[in-house]
Amino acid sequence: MAFLECLHLTRNYGKGAVTVTAVQDVSLQVEKGEFLCLTGRSGSGKTTLLHLLGALESPSTGAVYLDGREITRFSPRMKSHLLRTRVSFVFQSLNLITSLTILENTVLPLRYSRVKRMERIEKGRKVLQEVGLGKRLGAYPSELSGGEMQRVAVARALAKCSDLLLADEPTGELDTATAREITDLLLEVNRVHGTTVVVASHDPYVVGKAARVVELRDGKIS
Amino acid sequence: MEFLWLPFRNRNRALLTLFGVAIGVFAATMMGAMATHFSRLASRFEQSIKGKIIIRERVGFLSGGIIEESRIKDILGLPGVGDAVGGLVVRLHPKEMIVLGLPDLVVGIPPEKISLLYPHIPILKGRTLRKGDRFSCVVGADIRNEFSLPLSGMLTIGDHPFQVVGFLERGGGQEDRQVWIPLDCAQEIFHRDGLVSHIVVLPREGIDPEILAPEIEKKIKGLDAVTPMRLSRQVRQSIFLWRLITLGTGVLAVIIGGLSLLNTITFTVLEQTAEIGLKKALGASNGDILIEIASDGLVLSSAGGTLGIVSASVFVFFFNQYLQERGMSLFTLTWGLVFGVWILSVVAGAGIALIPAWRASHIDPALAMRGK
Ligand SMILES: Nc1ncnc2c1ncn2[C@@H]1O[C@H](COP(=O)(O)OP(=O)(O)OP(=O)(O)O)[C@@H](O)[C@H]1O
Ligand SMILES: [Mg+2]
Numbered sequence: 001m002a003f004l005e006c007l008h009l010t011r012n013y014g015k016g017a018v019t020v021t022a023v024q025d026v027s028l029q030v031e032k033g034e035f036l037c038l039t040g041r042s043g044s045g046k047t048t049l050l051h052l053l054g055a056l057e058s059p060s061t062g063a064v065y066l067d068g069r070e071i072t073r074f075s076p077r078m079k080s081h082l083l084r085t086r087v088s089f090v091f092q093s094l095n096l097i098t099s100l101t102i103l104e105n106t107v108l109p110l111r112y113s114r115v116k117r118m119e120r121i122e123k124g125r126k127v128l129q130e131v132g133l134g135k136r137l138g139a140y141p142s143e144l145s146g147g148e149m150q151r152v153a154v155a156r157a158l159a160k161c162s163d164l165l166l167a168d169e170p171t172g173e174l175d176t177a178t179a180r181e182i183t184d185l186l187l188e189v190n191r192v193h194g195t196t197v198v199v200a201s202h203d204p205y206v207v208g209k210a211a212r213v214v215e216l217r218d219g220k221i222s
Numbered sequence: 223m224e225f226l227w228l229p230f231r232n233r234n235r236a237l238l239t240l241f242g243v244a245i246g247v248f249a250a251t252m253m254g255a256m257a258t259h260f261s262r263l264a265s266r267f268e269q270s271i272k273g274k275i276i277i278r279e280r281v282g283f284l285s286g287g288i289i290e291e292s293r294i295k296d297i298l299g300l301p302g303v304g305d306a307v308g309g310l311v312v313r314l315h316p317k318e319m320i321v322l323g324l325p326d327l328v329v330g331i332p333p334e335k336i337s338l339l340y341p342h343i344p345i346l347k348g349r350t351l352r353k354g355d356r357f358s359c360v361v362g363a364d365i366r367n368e369f370s371l372p373l374s375g376m377l378t379i380g381d382h383p384f385q386v387v388g389f390l391e392r393g394g395g396q397e398d399r400q401v402w403i404p405l406d407c408a409q410e411i412f413h414r415d416g417l418v419s420h421i422v423v424l425p426r427e428g429i430d431p432e433i434l435a436p437e438i439e440k441k442i443k444g445l446d447a448v449t450p451m452r453l454s455r456q457v458r459q460s461i462f463l464w465r466l467i468t469l470g471t472g473v474l475a476v477i478i479g480g481l482s483l484l485n486t487i488t489f490t491v492l493e494q495t496a497e498i499g500l501k502k503a504l505g506a507s508n509g510d511i512l513i514e515i516a517s518d519g520l521v522l523s524s525a526g527g528t529l530g531i532v533s534a535s536v537f538v539f540f541f542n543q544y545l546q547e548r549g550m551s552l553f554t555l556t557w558g559l560v561f562g563v564w565i566l567s568v569v570a571g572a573g574i575a576l577i578p579a580w581r582a583s584h585i586d587p588a589l590a591m592r593g594k
Binding site for chain 1: 497500501504505510588591
């Protein structure tokens with residue numbers, strides 16, 4: 001069985017006549033250490049599929065397996081644990097808590113894992129250094145550029161040593177040059193740490209760099 | 223320790239809430255102190271009439287009722303009666319119309335009988351009345367303050383100067399507002415020769431006053447023999463309204479403080495929906511979120527509660543001094559009350575915060591991350 005696998009995944013929203021099928025009968029295998037790009041037009045179901053793969057949402061039917069375990073059947077507690085330790089999301093925006101410094105933001109999941117404060121700080125320093133923000137530990141999100149904020153989100157994924165990184169249009173709100181920087185950072189994380197990365201994007205640069213591209217059309221793989 | 227300052231992310235809002243809670247707790251403490259004062263007054267009174275029967279005319283008790291002194295002898299002759307002491311009670315300021323709490327009273331007592339009524343005479347300074355004293359008085363704590371009386375000073379009662387021979391200890395009861403003078407003097411200056419306003423009957427050892435009183439009533443015409451139980455019920459009834467008002471106001475104050483807290487926490491949760499969703503997407507469990515939000519409420523309510531109680535204590539301290547200088551007392555602040563109100567504000571605060579906290583913990587991270 002592949003590292004990440006989903007079988008006949010369907011996700012409906014709403015009830016009765018107004019039901020929207022955002023993802024329809026999607027089966028997909030992702031090997032460990034892969035860099036996969038999900039692409040497709042707006043409304044094609046990329047965000048929904050990404051949420052399903054990371055157990056942030058539950059499917060209407062079908063199952064998701066991570067390392068052979070059916071995470072779609074996890075209890076809420078186990079899902080929280082999964083999100084704290086193994087699976088990381090990078091969202092298009094709103095990635096950071098505005099009242100926390102970037103160091104605190106980076107190690108927030110470790111706080112929920114009850115990791116000791118000193119250990120958290122040390123870890124946070126290290127990963128922020130790695131994404132090039134080693135000198136801005138005490139800064140607040142409002143003092144950062146869009147690209148820097150995305151770097152913090154990537155650093156946060158590194159801090160908890162997650163082996164699956166799910167990025168939903170991480171370059172959507174960035175200019176071309178910065179978007180490239182972030183894409184390169186994700187590629188580097190994938191290469192250096194062996195983190196499995198699934199990026200939802202229609203940015204041609206990301207699509208071009210990804211080892212494998214899967215296109216969604218009306219919730220189905222085409 | 224960071225949870226302590228987290229509620230203050232929005233400083234103005236946090237401070238407003240804190241003051242809202244503080245004002246509520248302040249008012250609740252004041253009302254509690256007033257209620258404590260009245261119930262202490264009542265229980266001191268009950269203490270003082272314990273085991274005694276009060277004989278009075280069918281009309282009033284504190285003033286107005288008149289009994290001929292000769293009837294004491296009749297009562298002393300009844301079986302079961304150990305002793306009987308007549309007293310004449312007159313208001314110190316007869317022209318005063320409105321009185322907050324109890325009025326100041328002049329009590330005429332036969333000096334040789336004081337030790338019967340008060341086994342331990344609560345003398346703070348000086349001495350008690352003696353047989354043969356004329357125009358001497360013993361003064362309660364509130365009256366002493368009201369007139370700033372020194373020992374051996376003079377107090378005018380019914381146009382006659384009396385010399386202060388002793389001060390009573392402050393007991394929190396009606397004695398604080400009394401002046402004791404010899405009974406014969408009282409009868410003379412108030413023109414009540416041979417008359418008393420009430421008679422205190424002390425039953426013999428082992429005789430239950432509740433049983434003796436109806437027996438006395440049967441044998442003496444036109445007089446009431448009131449038992450301690452009946453008297454204390456009357457007292458409880460007369461302070462009931464006060465207690466209801468104070469208690470009601472206190473509860474209202476707590477509710478207002480609580481609503482202010484509920485409003486703030488609810489608003490904070492609404493405002494932070496996206497951030498709470500993000501936290502959950504980062505692996506915060508429902509319990510983590512619940513504790514985070516509820517502890518915000520707890521920090522605000524305990525800080526507000528502490529501020530309210532401290533300021534109420536300071537206020538009561540100075541206001542009591544002010545009142546005492548004018549011979550009044552209105553508040554009794556006990557440690558029990560202070561701790562009780564504090565615990566109540568903290569527990570209520572946490573409880574109130576649990577409502578929005580529970581809602582917050584059930585925010586759907588997937589929806590929140592879509593900006594919905
Ligand atoms: N909570 C919801 N309720 C109803 N319909 C929804 C909900 N969330 C998503 N949808 C619908 O599901 C479909 C897929 O949405 P999704 O967000 O997955 O698309 P997407 O590919 O990520 O689009 P975009 O590129 O604009 O982000 C859309 O038609 C959308 O309207
Ligand atoms: Mg999307």
